[in-house]
Amino acid sequence: MKKRLISLFVALTMLLCLIPAAFAATFNAGTYTASANGMNGAVTVEVTFSDSAITDVKVTEQAETPAIASGALEQIPADIVAHQTLAVDTVTGATITSKAILAAVEDCVKQAGADPDTLRTPIEKNTADVGDRTAHVEVLVIGGGGTGLAAAMSAMDNGAKDVMVVEKLSRFGGSTSVSGAVVAAENTYYTQSIGLEPNSEVWLEEWKASSDSDIGVLGKDPGYPTYERVSNYFTQVGETINWLEDEGVAHWVTYPFFPNGRYQVPDYVIDSETGAADPEGGYMLIDHMVDWLKNHDADLRLSTTGTKLLTNDAGDVIGATVQDASGSYDVYASRGVVLATGGFAASEPMMREYLPQFADWIDLTTAGAGDTGDGMQMALDVGGVFYNDPYVITLGSTSRNGSIAGFCMSVNLWGRMVVNSKAQRFFNEGYMPYQATVALSRTEDGIAWALGDSKFAGAALLDAAVDGTEVVKADTIEELAALMGVDADTLVKSVETYNTACATGNDAEFGKGASNLTAIDAAPYYAVRIYVCTGGTIAGVKTNLDFQVLREDGSVINGLYAGGETSNREMYAYAYSSGSGVGYALASGRQIGMNLMK
Ligand SMILES: Cc1cc2nc3c(=O)[nH]c(=O)nc-3n(C[C@H](O)[C@H](O)[C@H](O)COP(=O)(O)OP(=O)(O)OC[C@H]3O[C@@H](n4cnc5c(N)ncnc54)[C@H](O)[C@@H]3O)c2cc1C
Known part of the structure; x- marks a missing residue:
């Protein structure tokens, strides 16, 4: 009896294996939308389902870098529809964008009442003999x-x-x-x-x-x-x-x-x-x-x-x-x-x-x-x-917060005050980007923060990017220090010294030019953790x-x-x-x- 049950189970399993992935899931037909975080913010997709298949995947909103992400934006939706699976290969060089599209489509699958795990059949590689291609x-x-x-x-x-x-x-x-x-x-x-x-x-x-x-x-x-x-x-x-x-x-x-x-x-x-x-x-x-x-x-x-x-x-x-x-x-x-x-x-x-x-x-x-x-x-x-x-080849500094990575790089550090994990300045921020890079690469622990305040041209962008870890914001320098995890007294002293240099136009510590000296004195204050950008x-x-x-x-x-x-x-x-x-x-x-x- 037990043997017969096992045989029946094997037969059923084999039968199920023969059913194409497209029929492994059923959906509440309709169009659903969802978003997931890509490289530069949200990637939004619109997915259309019939009762038994994913019929269309469209990326409706995204701010990804075209030169990096365009392959993924085209290929991933096309592969999902063509092969009726979420187990599609990510596009080399655009992994984050690829994963964002897949995560958003998975969300839509759930909204359509299906279990995403029924859509994980890997795409079969084309192993057909392609002949001598010398x-x-x-x-x-x-x-x-x-x-x-x-x-x-x-x-x-x-x-x-x-x-x-x-x-x-x-x-x-x-x-x-x-x-x-x-x-x-x-x-x-x-x-x-x-x-x-x-x-x-x-x-x-x-x-x-x-x-x-x-x-x-x-x-x-x-x-x-x-x-x-x-x-x-x-x-x-x-x-x-x-x-x-x-x-x-x-x-x-x-x-x-x-x-x-x-x-x-x-x-x-x-x-x-x-x-x-x-x-x-x-x-x-x-x-x-x-x-x-x-x-x-x-x-x-x-x-x-x-x-x-x-x-x-x-x-x-x-x-x-x-x-x-x-x-x-x-x-x-x-x-x-x-x-x-x-x-x-x-x-x-x-x-x-x-x-x-x-x-x-x-x-x-x-x-x-x-x-x-x-x-x-x-x-x-x-x-x-x-x-x-x-x-x-250095391009100055960047951020791990995708929404301001380009911003950090493009303004470099000329107008900013930068401190290390000891809350002290450690180089002339007015250096050219490559020299700033050398300074950043020489910190003991790789930690550096760029400070700004509400007067900075990019303050609105920073404000929108505050995430509590890579970009922090506070009403006082002491509170800012706590969020950065650095010593508050030292940071207050460093900012005071810097502001004096800004007032006199003479940066006795590092010789930064007067045109790049802007005081940090208008709350709220911001600190952005910065990293070397190669x-x-x-x-x-x-x-x-x-x-x-x-x-x-x-x-x-x-x-x-x-x-x-x-x-x-x-x-x-x-x-x-x-x-x-x-x-x-x-x-x-x-x-x-x-x-x-x-
Ligand atoms: C963000 C950024 C901005 C820049 N801005 C400027 C600028 O404005 N002006 C300026 O002068 N310079 C700029 N640079 C530097 C400049 O872009 C590069 O130094 C230059 O373009 C490099 O060209 P390349 O042909 O050597 O390499 P790439 O343009 O990188 O080309 C190499 C190609 O080879 C492919 N490849 C690698 N391995 C293989 C393989 N095994 N088989 C087949 N293909 C392979 C790669 O995928 C790639 O497509 C910038 C660099 C960056 C990153």
Whole structure:
């Protein structure tokens, strides 16, 4: 009897297993809405159910960063409807947004009277035999950010017919797409139009002064920049900007933040009504470059990762193995392979190994999520070498409170008073962002708070962001200290000393300039816990001035090129100079394309 019952149970179980997930749940048909917290606040969805299926998922409200979240905003709703499951993969680089959409849809499932646990069937992977996909091209570009797309464009512009770009994420762009697309360049159509005479000697002097100042702040000399590379770059970046203009990719105009100088952005980055530059101008630049490549029949492959370089007996690079959801295949490149995979600011293991002083803040990096040092590792595997003394591209400070993360970064700390866990100031807040970053990274326990009061321009934003842990607010400095967990007497004394400096215009402690000294004296008071915000790395594999990857003995690895953040160490001492990250990506990419086709 017992045996028969078990058989019946097994049979029923097998039968149930055969029922598709779509029929495992029944719903009270209708449309429901719910929200969950994403990266920059609430993500709201509207989900429509029939009696037996989820028929539509729409994201109706969200403030996510398009360059980071757009893949998740499109893909997650589509996957839920297509596969009738909540067990869909999150989108790499947009995990928080993906999880917010899933949480909000789960809420709607409950509202529709169903148990979300009946909707957890994993999506079956496509294991169909895809056949031999070995490919032969002239140029293989690994990494579809600014460097990679410029290299592909340039190779095609110089005669290449078969160019493949593989990008491991579900959209092109990397760090370039979240950048402001600000490029500092001389001798461009734009700088000529405003009568700015090119003067690379003056520019080089400025670069040297800035590098010397970094070395002073850090107290050690990495032996970089290499000024021959920097000088070459000054010429190449101007030519690159004009080339992109000639190719119809961008018409460059002044950058409103630093008007009438070397700083320029594509005109579509400027809001025609407000005249302000879009902080995500890189997103638009990338789209225009991708359009150019599509119009020229480039082979563009998203969600495809370069994993390993292929070499011949002489050690020359002849192609690479790449991988997508269906498996791996080899791509042979007769002219060469371009490593354009960005830096490693998004790789926790590499940050812990090479830049441990910044590793605790890796979750806050604004660098592209795919920038995990893959190209550098691939080059090392075939004999490439690392530049010594890597550093970070710093963008000042940020917050763990998503609603003011951008705010913290954009205003930096110039007008603020910053204290450590001892409630004492510890640096000149008027420093440039990278110097502030050094100071923040040197606190004993990584704790720093930026103080403000009701007079601050961003006070309303801070007020709305108060969360009791990362952003606190109080009517007295003593109460503020209690919320911050610091000693009240010391904080009161620190604020008094700072306010005296503001009144006299003389910051005897740290020498902050009078224009950045604003007293903290109008309640309510605010304190924001701040963290180092990295935007990339200054590092990479050694290349010669033609961007060919070098071995330890200085010999060239034939067929292998690297540019952008994959090989940018020689450009700087420790501080990235505004407008040179995107500039170097585009200019090095263009040079590589030209060199490949010589
Ligand atoms: C928020 C922010 C703002 C910035 N603003 C500016 C600015 O206004 N001006 C400026 O000059 N600089 C700016 N920078 C710096 C600048 O954006 C970068 O230094 C530059 O764009 C890097 O370009 P890249 O091509 O080297 O890397 P990326 O643009 O990051 O491209 C690398 C690409 O390679 C892909 N990839 C990685 N590994 C693989 C693999 N194994 N297979 C396939 N693909 C792979 C990545 O997913 C990524 O798409 C900013 C940076 C940030 C983060």
